Structures are given as C-alpha cells and as structure tokens.
Amino acid sequence: MNSSFVQSNKILICSILVILIIGSFTLLAYNNQNTALQNSVKQGMESTVSVMATQISPKDLAGIKPGDEGSEHYKAIVQKLRTMRSMDDALLNAYILKVNPDQTVTFLVDDLYLQDPQGSAKIGEVSTAPKMDILLALSGPTTSKQPYTTKYGSFMTAYAPIDDNVLDSTGNTYAVLAIDVPATDYNDYTSRGGWILLTGLVSMILAIGAIFLFGRSTTKKDE
Amino acid sequence: MQRRFFVILLILVLCATCTIPVSASVVVGDVTSPVTEPTTKATPEPTELPTFVTPPTTVPTTVPTTVPTVAPTTMPTFVTQPTTLSPTLLPTVTITIEPTQVGGGKGWIDTYCNVDGATVYFDSVPQGKIAGGILSVAVSPTGSPVKTVSVSLSGYTTWSGPLSRMPESGEHVAVYSTINPIPTQTTVPPIQNGAIYVQSSPSGAAIYMNGNFQGYAPMTIPNLIPSTYSMKASLSGYTPDTQLITVYSGQTASYYPNLQPSPPAPRSTGTVSVTSNPTHASIYVDGTYYGQAPMTVTLYPGSHSFRLTLPGYNDFPITLYVNANTNQKLNADMSPAVYGTVAITSMPGASVFMDSNAQGQIPPSGTLTLNNIPNGNHLFKVTAPGYNEWMNTVYIRPNTVNSINAPLTPINPNPTPVPATGGFNIVSTPTGAEVYIDNLFKGYTPATLDGISPGSHQVLLKYTGYIDYSTVASVTAGQTTPLAISMQPAPSPTPKSAPSILTMIAGCTAILAIGIATRRFRP
Numbered sequence: 001m002n003s004s005f006v007q008s009n010k011i012l013i014c015s016i017l018v019i020l021i022i023g024s025f026t027l028l029a030y031n032n033q034n035t036a037l038q039n040s041v042k043q044g045m046e047s048t049v050s051v052m053a054t055q056i057s058p059k060d061l062a063g064i065k066p067g068d069e070g071s072e073h074y075k076a077i078v079q080k081l082r083t084m085r086s087m088d089d090a091l092l093n094a095y096i097l098k099v100n101p102d103q104t105v106t107f108l109v110d111d112l113y114l115q116d117p118q119g120s121a122k123i124g125e126v127s128t129a130p131k132m133d134i135l136l137a138l139s140g141p142t143t144s145k146q147p148y149t150t151k152y153g154s155f156m157t158a159y160a161p162i163d164d165n166v167l168d169s170t171g172n173t174y175a176v177l178a179i180d181v182p183a184t185d186y187n188d189y190t191s192r193g194g195w196i197l198l199t200g201l202v203s204m205i206l207a208i209g210a211i212f213l214f215g216r217s218t219t220k221k222d223e
Numbered sequence: 224m225q226r227r228f229f230v231i232l233l234i235l236v237l238c239a240t241c242t243i244p245v246s247a248s249v250v251v252g253d254v255t256s257p258v259t260e261p262t263t264k265a266t267p268e269p270t271e272l273p274t275f276v277t278p279p280t281t282v283p284t285t286v287p288t289t290v291p292t293v294a295p296t297t298m299p300t301f302v303t304q305p306t307t308l309s310p311t312l313l314p315t316v317t318i319t320i321e322p323t324q325v326g327g328g329k330g331w332i333d334t335y336c337n338v339d340g341a342t343v344y345f346d347s348v349p350q351g352k353i354a355g356g357i358l359s360v361a362v363s364p365t366g367s368p369v370k371t372v373s374v375s376l377s378g379y380t381t382w383s384g385p386l387s388r389m390p391e392s393g394e395h396v397a398v399y400s401t402i403n404p405i406p407t408q409t410t411v412p413p414i415q416n417g418a419i420y421v422q423s424s425p426s427g428a429a430i431y432m433n434g435n436f437q438g439y440a441p442m443t444i445p446n447l448i449p450s451t452y453s454m455k456a457s458l459s460g461y462t463p464d465t466q467l468i469t470v471y472s473g474q475t476a477s478y479y480p481n482l483q484p485s486p487p488a489p490r491s492t493g494t495v496s497v498t499s500n501p502t503h504a505s506i507y508v509d510g511t512y513y514g515q516a517p518m519t520v521t522l523y524p525g526s527h528s529f530r531l532t533l534p535g536y537n538d539f540p541i542t543l544y545v546n547a548n549t550n551q552k553l554n555a556d557m558s559p560a561v562y563g564t565v566a567i568t569s570m571p572g573a574s575v576f577m578d579s580n581a582q583g584q585i586p587p588s589g590t591l592t593l594n595n596i597p598n599g600n601h602l603f604k605v606t607a608p609g610y611n612e613w614m615n616t617v618y619i620r621p622n623t624v625n626s627i628n629a630p631l632t633p634i635n636p637n638p639t640p641v642p643a644t645g646g647f648n649i650v651s652t653p654t655g656a657e658v659y660i661d662n663l664f665k666g667y668t669p670a671t672l673d674g675i676s677p678g679s680h681q682v683l684l685k686y687t688g689y690i691d692y693s694t695v696a697s698v699t700a701g702q703t704t705p706l707a708i709s710m711q712p713a714p715s716p717t718p719k720s721a722p723s724i725l726t727m728i729a730g731c732t733a734i735l736a737i738g739i740a741t742r743r744f745r746p
Contacts, residue, residue, distance in 0.1 A: 014736055021732045040711075047709030051652045055707065057514065085709055095540060103450055132451065132467055138434035139455030139465035161434055171457070173434025207733035214737065 011215040017209045025200035033193035041181075045158035047178045048139040052084045052094065052142075053160035061162070062221065063080065064108055064168070066124035071118070078215055081111035092155070093180040095164065097134060105134050108175055112150025121152070129157060129178075133181050137161055137176045146185035152182035328360045330390025333397045334372060341376035341402055344691075345369040364392050374400040391549075397506065399727055415473035419444045419452065423480045428458040443475070456480035490655055491547035495520045497529070499555040504533040511671045523655065523667075531555040538599050560597035561621030567591045569629040573607035596625075605629040616643065643700035646673040651708045652686055659683040682706065 002162040060077055068074045077096075085094040096109040121127075127134070128150045136142045137159030145155045157180050161173035276518050334343045336353040343350045343358045346369060350360045352373070373383035382400035390396040423440035430437045430444075434454050437444055440456060449472045456478075457463040464480035495505050499516035506520065507530040508515045516531065519577050524547045531539040536557035543551060564746040566592045567575055575582045575591055578601055585591050585605070598621040610631035619625050649658055651668040658672070660666045661681050665672050668684065677700040683697065684692040687709040698704055 014739070018733055018736050021736070025728055025732075044709070044711060047652055047711070048707075051650065051707050051709045058513075080368055083705060087705075103433075126373045135433065135453040136465060137449060138453040138469055139431060140463060142465075171429070171431065172436055173431075192657070203730060203733055207736060211731075 002140065006126045007215060007218070012212050014215075015208045017210065019204055022200055022204050022207065026196060026203075030193045030196045033118075033196055034190055037190040037192060040132055041156075042143040042158070042184060043180065045143055045156070045181065046193060047176055048091070048161070049158040049160040050141045052081075052179065053162050053177040055080070055084060055177075056096070058164045061108060061175055064123060066122070068123060070114060074123075075114065077109050078111050078113045081109060085111055090181055090185060091179050092182050095121065095178050095180075097159075097178055099134065099138060099176065103131075105129070105131055105133070105194075125129055129155075130168055131139035131145060132161060134178075135156070137178075138173045148187055149183075155180040156180075156183055202204050226282060236472070241244055244284045250320070252740045269418040272581065278484070287735055289433040291442065292424065293630055293714060327717065328363065328365070328392050329548050330364045330392055331395045332360050332369065332372070333395050334358045334374065335397060335399045336374050336382070337401050338376055341374045341379065341400075344371075344373045344375070346371050351479060359395070362390065362477065364389055364394075370556060372398045372400070374402055376402060379404055392629065399669070415447065417449055418447055418469035418475040419454070419468055419470060420453070420455070420475050421478045422482075423456045423458065423464075423482060425458065425461075425482065428461070428464075428480065428482060429455040431455040436459060440480075455476050456481050456482060457662070461485055468595050490523060492523055493520050493545040495522060495527075495529075495545060495553050496542060496550060497553045497555070499531055499533065499539070499557055501536075501557065503534065504536070504539070504555060504557055506531055511669060519550075521654070529553060529555075531557065532613050533557050536560050537596065537597075559651055560599065562595045563598050563604075563619045563621045564595050565593040565617075565627060566624055567593070567605065567627045567693040569605045569613070570607055570610070570631045573631060575629075575631075576606070576610075578602050579604075592624075603627060605627070605631065607631050609634055617664075644674045644675055645680065645698035645700050646671060646685045646703040647680075647696065648672075648703050649682070649684075649706045651710060653689070653710065656684040656692075656710060657706075659685070668708075673703075684708055684710060686710055 001055070056077075058071075064074060064077075081094045081096075085091045095107060098106050098108045100106060105127040106123075107125045107127060108123060110121040112120040130144060130148055133142060133144050138161055140156065141160040144155075146182045148155045149152055149155075157178050159176050159178050162175045162177055164172045164174045243459070251256070269687050292428075293398075307496045309637040332345070332684070334350075334353070335357050336343070337356070339353050339356065341353045343353065343360070345360070345362075351358050371383060371411045372386050373381060375381040379402040382402050384398065386398065386399065388396065420443045421440045426440055428440045430440050430442060431454070432444060434455075448472045449470050451469045453465065454468050455463055455465045461482035464482055466478060466480070468476050468478050470476045495518045496696060499515050502516055506514045506516055506518065508522065510521055522545045524545055526544050527544060528540065528542045530541075537560050539557055540557040541553070541555070543553065545551065565577075567586045571585050571587045571589055574587045575585065577593065577596070577632050580722065582593055583591055589653050596619050598619050600616050600618050600635070602614065602616050603613060604614040611634055613629040613631055615627075615629075617625065618629055647660070648671045649668050654668050656668045658668055658670050659676065659682070660672065663685065675698045677698050679695050679697050680692050682696050690713055692708050694706075694708075696704055
C-alpha cells in the first residue's frame, strides 16, 4: 500500500513536470510565431504604402481646401488612390492626412469619396487615429502598433510620408499616406499558430500516457 | 485503483488549465497587446515640474452696511454682535464686554475688524488688538477727542478713518474696519518653450523634425512648444533613425540617434535632376513616363534617352550617360512650337482625328487642310463606316504643308481578326526587378510594356535577396494596366524554424522524462 502511494506520487510529479516544460515551450513557440506573423504583415503593409506614396505628387495636393470634395481635381486624386489601392483586395481604404503646424491631424483626401460621398472623411476633418503613429510617419513608413477603433471602424493602418520631391528637396514631408486593413483581417492573418498549441497538447497527452503506462507496469512488478 | 483514477483526473485537469489560457490568448491576447518591441523611445520624464503659485482667491472686501449707533435707552449689561454683519466675512463669535457701571462717565469706542489680531490705534496710539472681531475701548467723553482710528496688521492693508464723534457717557460708538491681505508678488510663470538637442553618431546626420529638414547634427532646435515631435536622422550609407521626442516646458530634450551602417545597395544608381522652362514638362526616360518637371529621376548607370514634352512647345530630346552615385542636372529650355500645315487626302466624308481629337471630315474635294499644327509627331486617324480605319504617326515639319495620303480600304467580309493589344505599367519596390510576362523576360522595373495581348497573363518579378513575386493580371485591349508591387525581402529568420526547434526540444524533454520515470519505477 505504501509502495503504491509512493509510485503514484512519482507519477504525479513527473506528469506535472512534463506539463510545465511542454506547456512553456509551446507557449514560447506560439508567441514567437505570432510575433513573426505580425511583423511580416506590418512589413508588407509598410512596403505597399511606401510604393504608393511615391506615386503621389505634393503639387497635386497643394491646392486642396475644405469644400473641394466635388471638384474634378479632387476626384482625379481620389481615382488615382483607388486605382493603386485596388491592386490589393486586402486594403480597405487609402487616404492622405495632413499634419498641421499645431500638430493636429486632418484628412486631405479619402479614396472612398467616389463610392460613398457621405460616409467618407471630409477635407479638414480631424483624424482620431492614434496620433503618435502618424507623427512617426512624418519621418518614415510605419504602422499602427495595434488595431484601433474610430467612428469609421476598427483598423490596422500603415503610414508613409509623401515627400515634397521638389528639385533639390531636402526630403521634407508634405503629407502622410495611409492604408487601412480591417482589424478582423489583421487578427486572422496573425493568429494562425493554433497548430502549435495542438502539437503541445498532443505531446503532453502522449508523454503523460507513456509515464502512466511505464508506471503501472513497474507497480505490477513490485506487487 | 481509486487513487490512480484521481491522479489521472488531476493530471487531465492540469492539462486543461495549462492550455486554456494559451487558447484564450489566440483570440485577444496577442493582438491587442503589443508583442513587438516599441519602435519609439520615450524621452525621460522631467526631473522637475514647473510650479505654479495660485494667489488667494477669497478676499473679504465687504463691510457691514448697518451700523447700530442708536443709543440704548437702558444701559446694556453686555454687548452683542450685530446680527446684520456679513456672516461669511466677519467672525461670528460673540464676545462679552465687561459690564460697566451706569453713570461712570465713560463711553466706548467699539472697533470692529474682520481679522483678529489686528492692532487698533487711536491717533497713532495703540489701544489693543482685535479679538473675536471687536475691540472695545473705554474713553472719557470729556477727555481729548479721538480724531483718527486706524487698524493694522502685518501682511494686511492698513485701515484708517476718522471717528465720527466721541461717545457720550455710557454710549458705544462703533467703528467698522476692513483690512485685506496684501497680495504676494508671486506671478504665474508663462509656459516656456523647450528645445531638442541632437547629437548623432556618427555626426553630420541630416536632422528632420516632423518631416521638415532642420540642419545637421550636432545641433539644437530651440523655441519648441511643449509637445511630442517626430525626429529623423539621416546620413548617407546609414540606416535612418526615427524617434518620437517629447519636449517639456523650459527643458531641453535630447535626441541621440546611433546610426547603423546600411547594407550595401543591391545595385548602385545615379540621379538626374530635371528641370524645364517652363515647368511641368512631362519627362520620358527610355520611353517611360516618370512625371513632371521639376523632379529627380533615379536611374541605373548607363546611357538613357530623355524626352521632355509640353503642349505648345517643341519636344526636348536628349541622351544622357548616368554615372553611379552621382547627380546630374538637366535643364530643358523648351522652345515654343513652330506650326505647320497638314493636308490630308482621303475618301470624302471620312472623319479625321489628330491625337485622338476630332478635326473634321474630308470635304468633297477629297483634301482636308489643317492649319497651325505644332510641329513634331502627331497621331492621325481617318475612319469611315464600312472601311478599315487608317492610322499613322506623322512628323509635322514647321512652316510647311505636310501632305498625308490616307487611303481607306473596304472592310473584308471575312476579315482576319487582328486582336488589339494592351499593356502593363509596372513599378516595384525595390526598383530594378526583372519582369517576366508569361515566363518571358521583358525588362526591369519600372517598365511600361506594350503589345500585350488582351486577357490574363502571368506576371513574375525577380530580384536578388527578395521573394519572387508572381501574380495573374488582366490586360484590356487599348489600355495599360498599372501594377504597383512591393517585394518582400527573403526571410532570414524563418518563423517556421523556431517553433520546429522548440517542438523538438519539447519532445526530447518528454522522452527524457519518460526515461527517468522508467528508471525510477524499475525494481
């Protein structure tokens, strides 16, 4: 009876150790996988928005003022953004933001204007997206640190500066181009490590099963 | 047996509790919580915050308006606080004055004040201090009259006023005084601007603040409103550094970018800064449209043919040899176009188009004359119902009648279908990628490819160090399909390898645990 009790305790301790070790490694692998996926998605978005930003000329944006939504000039810029954005079905929206001298961030162009004039952002409308990400985009391509929500929905956004590209330019930034991916899509892209959890769980069950089998056989021999 | 059952049950519960939190994190944990390292560094909090001194806000300034000066018909045995005094500003403590004898030949000057401890002076002679809001001083009605009563206290204004009259015997004359705190000289300091000190490593980096060039490091950017600023340090041959720097009032924030050498460019390039007079001339390099002047064009080393066009002006063609890592300047002085005349001969009634613009119909004479046509290449098209269209590019010489013969042929009842073609306009990041259409090499990006048959085509981009990009794109006849492609760098840290190694480690650990358990249980 005492021997059986000791054997059970040993099996219990071994099983707990196996659970802790395999569980830790599984969690580590899962987190690494998610980090890699998130970085990959963010890098892809940054590359896309960077290429798109090179196709926008600040000269086309210079004269835009609130109320110009219906003008042919504005529509031409919107159409250009739409054409580029339509290259990738994952992109939900492309728009241009202006960081004003008082550091407020306002919309300049929204490529949803043609298909939804009422629901699109107006010229001069203040953006409520995380401001620090947009400020950082004045210096180079960047993405939101994580999905965020505004009155237009939940998004993951990539930003890139639109260079003034004037001759002998010192590389000043005129505006910021942004592209949105729905937050749900981003979550789907970056949460595909389920097989790691499954592998960890199966490993645990197999290891514990083996411990029990060997333990039972040794107990029988003892008896 | 029961014990073993409980042990198994306990382990299964442990398994479940170990995996459930991990599964839960799949849904929310890893997305909402930032798992990546933040790219920005927070600037240190200020060690001292500015202090703001607030002056006192409540100042008793009102004086009771009702003064009980009517002499009592009977001698009072004690004095009570007048009930009409302002309850909020004057003390409400009622003090009792010693009873006085009737007919003692004394009167009283009752000095009321809003601050206890203030000294009361009669003609500059101190009489005592205010206590409980009042000081009652006995005076002789027949003595030398008091002319002036003043009340003072350190830190307060001094009140002074004449005494209306001396009290009669047994009478009280009230004097009401109000003293106010002397406002301290502390002033609220104005919000001070801050500054950012920049020192790059190596020094000499171009510094940008909120996307605008400021100068070269080391430098100090003064007069900044307290806020957060987007800083960038850029130096040729080094990877740019970007940070958010917070400036606090009256302090100098630091920005010390440590620039890392950037990997060598896959292929060196040169640049050509193109300007035109007048501006906004369209720039074509090797037949590809790049944009409007002024702009800087980045090209691979070698010979490149430039052509600048502007309506109303002659084309400006030139061939430049671009050297690696150099910048050349090209200033195109566009000369106004010289006009010529065109005489098109074709079937009467046929429609004539020049550069896709309708010009009219061939008159019965069979020749249509067009005047003031800018010299240069123009696309002419002549169409008539039932006839094949005639289309050709003709160079119009200035100051000359340029004759064009455009014969129209009837449409063949069984014509051999000649499919119209379209094209691709492909740009990529990085540029210079090899372009393959249906596995046939077509050139390097950026590229404009014409003569592509309508329909779907396999587009493949290859670039050393990047993952091949392949997609299927459609071409419509007569249209150019734009493609903006960003290529992904070939993954050096393969995300898949890490989990595999970890899984192997986990498996090995499990096998080790089994082995240990087996040895333990062996008799």
